[in-house]
């Protein structure tokens with residue numbers, strides 16, 4: 001009878017436990033990609049406790065558990081710079097993320113996120129988590145707490161109060177500040193306010209990440225994607241804060257091709273000393289609330305105020321004209337079949353169906369004007385979220401190829417059967433490895449891994465994650481470069497990916513030969529601790 005690995009380990013311990021040749025976990029025979037961009041090499045990885053303690057030829061090593069991974073890639077666990085972690089307290093195992101190979105996710109993007117942050121982090125910690133989480137402080141959350149949904153500049157006192165919230169959140173462990181200047185109430189803020197609050201985050205060593213004020217051609221003169229990028233770069237310069245243009249994209253056909261301009265802007269800002277970078281999800285469709293098609297001024301002070309404005313004939317015409325414009329030139333993609341409902345609490349039969357389907361069901365002509373009426377109807381019934389097929393593949397590839405673009409999901413934690421999500425919630429990281437590396441050759445594998453690991457970890461400020469090195473945390477993903485792929489589609493989104501048989505978080509195996517184990521080895525990460 002062959003001795004079991006555990007017995008071997010015990011014998012090794014008798015012979016001198018704690019010597020360098022004994023490990024809790026040995027990952028043997030794989031091809032390492034360490035996250036730095038360096039070429040792959042064959043090597044074993046030895047883990048003790050929550051750390052990587054040896055890399056190299058560890059043939060003599062004895063371990064409590066050995067995983068043979070010949071032919072597989074062994075990489076640092078993926079670090080997701082843009083995650084909607086809102087359901088974390090309900091879905092603490094984070095399976096939809098962990099099964100993509102994500103071991104650390106950054107929450108509270110787009111200006112959102114919990115306040116007070118410290119209490120929330122304590123609650124999450126007590127539950128136990130499937131992956132590591134870090135958080136930002138969201139400008140919209142802060143502004144809403146202090147000023148509600150009022151469409152005006154803050155008083156000096158209100159600005160001080162907002163500064164206080166940012167400072168407090170940074171003290172409680174936030175890694176930076178996020179804004180969502182296209183959303184409420186961030187859309188009502190001017191540049192100076194955002195710079196002032198970003199300075200507070202910068203003083204604590206934080207960074208700035210922004211859903212830009214505009215991502216398409218823009219109906220207001222001087223307010224397009226190009227201006228939105230310019231504003232974020234100016235915030236970086238004036239607040240002296242590292243920035244991220246998050247989920248960077250070019251929305252709407254009239255502006256397709258503009259990635260060349262925005263990437264050049266990033267390059268020249270970097271050359272001038274602003275520490276600017278980008279993150280991106282690998283799809284040609286966006287996802288957000290249907291209210292994104294509705295002008296912000298019409299939504300000031302909340303749903304009742306919106307309904308009231310809509311009773312006024314003049315305002316109603318103006319609101320409808322703005323929505324119709326957005327359907328033609330912006331996220332609507334000039335075709336009602338490009339707006340696909342995702343979550344519709346008041347009529348789940350619309351989930352997965354399009355604005356065009358809805359128009360036809362009502363016996364209406366699927367024109368942009370009819371689409372605008374239906375968007376207002378959706379708003380009046382309590383809103384909805386939708387997928388907008390309004391990006392161009394060439395822009396996606398140009399942005400992905402930029403050396404300072406990280407891969408990030410912009411996904412929300414989910415589970416099968418819940419609404420009709422964007423497939424990025426399940427498939428972002430394997431899609432890049434399968435489609436964009438293996439099938440299309442847009443990225444080299446080493447470069448793709450760097451964009452998923454060290455690049456985002458460095459931006460958050462996690463020096464011992466996002467890398468395979470002795471001494472680093474044992475956050476590790478093992479995938480098969482021949483088979484890794486996303487399976488979630490726009491038609492059938494609730495699909496876990498393939499080809500990612502092992503995921504290890506802080507030394508604990510949580511995806512084990514393809515099976516998810518709810519062992520909760522994740523940690524709440526707090527800046528400075």
Ligand SMILES: [Zn+2]
Nearest residue numbers: 110180211247
């Ligand atoms: Zn966003």
